[in-house]
Amino acid sequence: MSTTTRTAEQRWSDFRTARDAALAEPHGWLTITSFQWLADSPGALEGVPGTWTGTATHAAVTAESADGLTDLTSGRPVTGTITATLGDEESLSWVAFGGTEGRRVVVELARRAGRYAVRTRDAEAPTLTHFTGVPVFGYRPDLVVEGRFEPFTAPREEMIATAHPDVPGKHRTVGEVVFRLPGEDGEFRLRASQEEAGSLAITFHDRTNGASTAAWRKVVTRRPRPDGTVLLDFNRTINYPSAFSPFGTCPAPVAGNVLAAPVEAGEKRPEDRRDGDRTAAPRMRRVQSRVSG
Incomplete structure (x- = not known):
């Protein structure tokens, strides 16, 4: 393992420690x-x-x-x-x-x-x-991938579902992130919202949902570089609160934010939600979530 990889993995370990500590707050x-x-x-x-x-x-x-x-x-x-x-x-x-x-x-x-x-x-x-930490996949350096951000001329408000059937949601889409995954043909294209300091948040489905992972997850990138490139570190993919509790009103992915590939990185499905999770993952269809040109 190279020095660069060890450094990246240690940063990821620090991220995991901070993430578990934040989840363990007394009224979190x-x-x-x-x-x-x-x-x-x-x-x-x-x-x-x-x-x-x-x-x-x-x-x-x-x-x-x-x-x-x-x-x-x-x-x-x-x-x-x-x-x-x-x-x-x-x-x-x-x-x-x-x-x-x-x-x-x-x-x-x-x-x-x-x-x-x-x-x-x-x-x-x-x-x-009973919390002892969120179960996670092992660190995957190959799932730290470079992509490009293609901003929209103006943000778009899109209606979405949430983890609560009686609570509709909105997604303020600022553009799309385009990238490739190792071992997969073609590009993927996911819509993103903007968070503090210009970072991009991507809520997505993938083929691990409902098995090893929750019904959907989220990954945040840093602010795009001046040339539009962004780094997606799927090791930092996290669960929404609705993965831990049936009382969340968390936003579901915008339509089309589906990866027809398994993303075996980041947070897994909490053990105590494996039965009775009412947030069902959609059926994956490889053709529709590819860029078709």
Whole structure:
């Protein structure tokens, strides 16, 4: 193994350490235990104290001191009614309850598709307490490939599915990344969105989905070089939160972002989601996901 490869593999190892540490945060993605829509008239939620409402304009929760709710925006107990207003796709760690300090469970308020919902994040969720790291493929230097970015004249808003059947999504496509994979004929072309500092995010299906990997995954490149070239390191392919929990609203790939080839690199399907994963991978058809000219 060359010095360059060892250095790249060590950087990947550091990336994996940081990734697992981020997932293991006390109220992170591994702690989500429910997703519930709020009704437009006051009502109770399963497993959550208080009375909850979600209208077209705001969300509200009413509680008594005995309910043990703490307003995380002020740090004070909830006695009476508090309200919050969010924009679509926004989320707020709103109130907490349970445990010796009253903050074992954080109730996250979210607005999706114009509706308010709450997700509970329990610091003692088995998904977190039993977590020992995401299973991954071994490092593959051959799956660090160079591609080229072909930007659109203007970004395109495209409708997509999400991991939740009642939550539609949008993908802001800024262009396409074109590349080859080792052992495969022809080029692949995947649409990308733009993240911070100009990096490109690509959500995609491949032929490992539903077997060794989740229904879809994501890889992020650095900002394209001045000549349009980009480096795709598939060893850094990661799962969306919906791979760990059935309560995610994560975006699915835009139509056509399918690799009719196995990408045996990056994160595998979490062991505890191998049964009952409701995010099914599509049937792969080699012809349609190639560039046909």
